[in-house]
Amino acid sequence: MLVFTTRVWLVFLVDAAYRAGLNPLSKRRVHRLVFLSNCLAPLFQATPNTAQIVKYKHGPFYPLIQWELDRLATMGVLTIDNIKYTHDEKGWWVSSDYGAGQMMEPILSHCRQSAYGQRLGEYLNEVVAGFASLRGAALDEVALRDENYNQPGATADSFIDFSEQEENFSLQTARTFRSVLPAKLVPTQKEELFLYMRFLEALVARKTN
């Protein structure tokens, strides 16, 4: 069951990215989007695909997600291109780009027929829309500045578990914005998500400057 949920999650993400003009998606960007969408899922009453991650030298990366990405590409649901193996001081790495494959549309139509699929699709659309609205230079950096990923005390290979909402610092921060806004201005979930993305973008800018 989890395999199917993961695949649906990925298909919706790649589709949303395609619609937001982020096509094709680099492998690195897919993993970072999966990570951000996992962190902020409770904001939209969604269940994260996975709420644990190990900090990694290449940024957020999920081996199981990678396997499913390659499977989907083989099935023709996604496209894969520019596979490139590199070897540097960080070790071996393979980069590739993923896009919308020929089989994607019928699968999406099928998924949207269920209430769960509809809700998940709407949520992931919002995540990607918020992500895509950021400055291009910040896109691949924001996940690294995320409040869960960059939580105090975390070292280069820390295991991060945000399955409990009180330990999900990204969620807590996104929900904090309502307390600093004027009394009558209650942000919607979507506004909280966008504000959080902007907050990460500002962190990236501060680090760069």
Added chain:
Amino acid sequence: MANTVIRFPVLKRLRISGYQLFPGTDGKGIDHSFERGVTVVVGINGLGKTTLLNIILRSLLGFNEPAKFDPHDPAAGSHKMVEKETDFFTSRTANLAKDAQVEAEFAFGSDRLKIIRHLDTLAIEGLFLNDKPVTGDQDELQHEIVKASGLATLYDFFYVVRSFTFFLEDKVSLIWNPNGQFEIFRILFFDPTKSKEFAELTDAIKRKDSKYRNLRVYYNKAMEELKRTEARTGSKSTVTEELRLKRVDVNQLEESDAIIRRKLEKALLSRTTILEQIQKTRLELEEDSRQQEGLLDSFFSRAFPDLPAVVANILNHLDGNHGCLVCGTANPKKRHKFRELANQGTCPFCETNNVRTEKVGALTARADGEIKQVEARIDVKRKNLSALEEGLKKSIELVDALHGERAGNSFKLITAQGELEQLEAKLPPSQEELDQKRKKLDSEGREMKNLRLEIVKETKRYSTLLAEGRKNIEQLAAKLTKSFEFYAGEFLAEKCKLSYREEKRRLGEEGELLNYPNFHINMTSAVSPRIGTARMENTQVSESQKEFVDLAFRMALFDAVRQPKDGVMLVIETPEASLDTIFVKKAGDLLRKFGEDGSGEPNVIIASCNLNGTGIVRSLLGVDTLDKKAVKEEVPKKIINLLELAAPNAAVREDGKTYLAELAAALSK
């Protein structure tokens, strides 16, 4: 007799400007001067008749209302006044009555008071006493209005205006409601300073009566509790043993809970550790796999340079034994076969020989060795991962089992704790507990006793004041009954008399029975044509009798209270509502007669009427008693025609001519 001089408000002129509901014929709103006698506010449903009467009412009262006021039980609440903000006049306009204003000039005896209020906030914008401006804050200005009436308090002023002068659809009955009747007697006939004290005493006694009854409920409960506690004395031996055993049970269950909790914490920690190890191993495996694939890819991409990315990916995965991307199998059988075939110059898919070009050499021994080293590392990590995954599975099972065990133990613990509490409640009380309960009961008993004494003392004073007031009323009884008989006789075919008696009622729910002055009516009927019967309830008379008996009583009261040269005012909403044809004429005659009576300041009757063919407009204006000239010259001065002055609603827009024709017919000679 009371030495109060009460001046009733009599409207002399009304100007309403800037209010969208009443634009007037020229956009300047309504400006009407009131003549002696009856003025009719003519309209149809929805044109604003009630709103116009309310504007007159609120020009006197503003937002002030008693904290609780029920027209059907008018004296039930306290005499405390509050500002009740409502949307009286804003809700029917598109601009929330911005810039709307009422300017009302009233006579209070020989004094003239001009009140200017905003209609949105009802704040007093200007107040003029005999043309001289009065200054002060809102409370002071409102107090000046009350002062002009000679009444003691804002509440009394409210009650006289709302329940006596105004006879609105939601009206207070003064004849059928003994409490409402007595309240007007207190205001009109008691000595003014004593009337205020009397009202304060009324509120205080009612409040204390209610508090006393509440206290008694608590006192009785505490008494029962003490009795139960005292009954436990002597029930020691078996309970103590049971209690001891139950405490052992609870302790054991608490210990078990602590043990399970510790096991659970350990299991959760272990689960997280394994999870972390799995994730880290997967990342390491990923790196090794990519290295292996990278080394292979450099060979395959040289051997088959035109392979599409997706096929190259499948090939790398298969040969590296990283699963079949086509079918999803994790450990495909043809490991190394693809590499071997390619190394021999054979296509790894269709096995055709000599497909590799001369320029591309076979996999070097060094590269092959490097790949094999990585493969060895991968194998170790795969085994580790497999063991970890097995460990995670067991860890999850253990966590689930411990959750279940803890839930079962918690249920037993809660049950045992409940049983323990029950047993503890059966234990004989300590002397300290008994003393505490007795002390509390004594204290509550004393408080009740003091309260009762206060009630008795205040009731005594109340009773004295009541007797004085009753005496005043008894002195007026003859005048009042005579006056009533006259007005009632004008309207009713049956003989209707006012009878005075003392009526026993309680103040509060449990106060002593006191004698209150009360007037009720006695009326002849078809079955008792000469003597008549007492009609104590309003259900004992017809609808039209009910309304006009109350009106006749008001008129009689006015006569009894007003100063000889003073005028009075009655504001009546749709008097025709409950009348049949014969009584329409009688009602008109009665109100006209009352309105035109007197040689001093004029009386003013303001009646709102619907154009509904009942003939009430004609009757109230006395068209049949006037000559043509008077009808032409005088009658228009006594009409506020909302068909022309109010913003036309759909009925007026569609049938305005028909309504105007009906009005013209009502006024024709």
